[in-house]
Amino acid sequence: MILVTGGAGFIGANFVLDWLAASDETVLNLDALTYAGNLETLSSLEGRAAYRFVHGDICDRALIDQLLAEHRPRAIVHFAAESHVDRSIHGPGAFVRTNVEGTFSLLEAARAYWGGLPAGEREAFRFLHISTDEVYGSLGPADPPFAETKAYEPNSPYSASKAASDHLVRAWHHTYGLPVLTTNCSNNYGPFQFPEKLIPLMIVNALAGKPLPVYGDGLNVRDWLYVGDHCGAIREVLARGRVGETYNVGGWNEIANIDIVRTLCALLDELRPDAAGSYSRLITYVSDRPGHDRRYAIDARKIERELGWKPAETFATGIRKTVQWYLDHPGWVANVQSGAYRDWLTRNYAGRENSAGAGA
């Protein structure tokens, strides 16, 4: 069996669903169910013997020790994190706690457990740490995409806390020999993403006739990967990745934010036309995110060369599926738009005056 942390979040839940669609190997999902964790996403697994859920915190060392001793997983796949840059600007403490202290607690528990395994199981054990391309910092327009050898230059409290966790994982391998693997992936999109991140926020706001808030001049660039492709990459790295190595995972899709928003408007115009006119009328430039990284891009050649992985979806196919998924699941969306979600929208967007014409 494998232990997954953060399996009720966006990528973790997609991973658990994909894993159990392809295998009967048991998944133990440990998740603290923060605002980002949602068991409804996993409701299709109810009654499935190969799926177990534990409500708990990765900072709780005693709990992790107990789970490892009781369930004896052959691998830990570590997704649990605070993951949203804007939230990290408003409240960095939770990011240091979960991403740094939580990863430390998990590594220490894994080290103790792994050290006590019989030789064969010890050899086979893996600790797979899921990280982000944001640890590498921001690229200029002509810079090459991030390779695994790129120096870390994190700029936000989120990316700094993820960078710290990556360094801990690396050190636990070099110092203690813990068999770790790290993946650094670009921006994911797809079903079950919480509507605080760019793509689901824009879809949800458009359908509600609300402004589509584009930060700054809208020309910040991200590389976008369909979440199912990310899950496939994680499975490959877990199965065949070289211990101690890092693999960058990306979609070869560098797109400016404003082009993402225009694409979403065009798809919604086609799939759910609005009598009031094109959804693009809702695009609103607002003041920028402090310290906003200009460009991320991933050089994903290593994972393709060593493990034969490359994305199956193009951006055109992945984004169409994603828009259709949100149109088909209004109940899921409504259920995550709790009072806490509305409070967040007020906190993040109320202070951003419209900056009309900022590149419009």
Ligand code: NAD
């Ligand atoms: P998410 O915010 O949707 O989900 C995080 C999950 O972790 C939630 O279910 C939450 O309840 C859980 N969690 C938070 N704190 C916890 C704690 N202390 N103990 C146990 N569980 C806790 O995040 P996501 O978008 O699914 O990202 C998953 C991982 O992938 C993160 O490590 C993130 O840094 C990384 N990543 C995300 C992206 C992206 O585009 N979303 C890209 C690259 C890497």
Ligand code: TYD
């Ligand atoms: P986000 O989805 O928060 O991911 P990240 O900051 O981790 O890359 O944001 C993606 C891009 O979209 C980023 O450049 C910020 C921008 N953005 C907006 O312009 N408006 C918004 O309301 C949000 C949430 C993001």
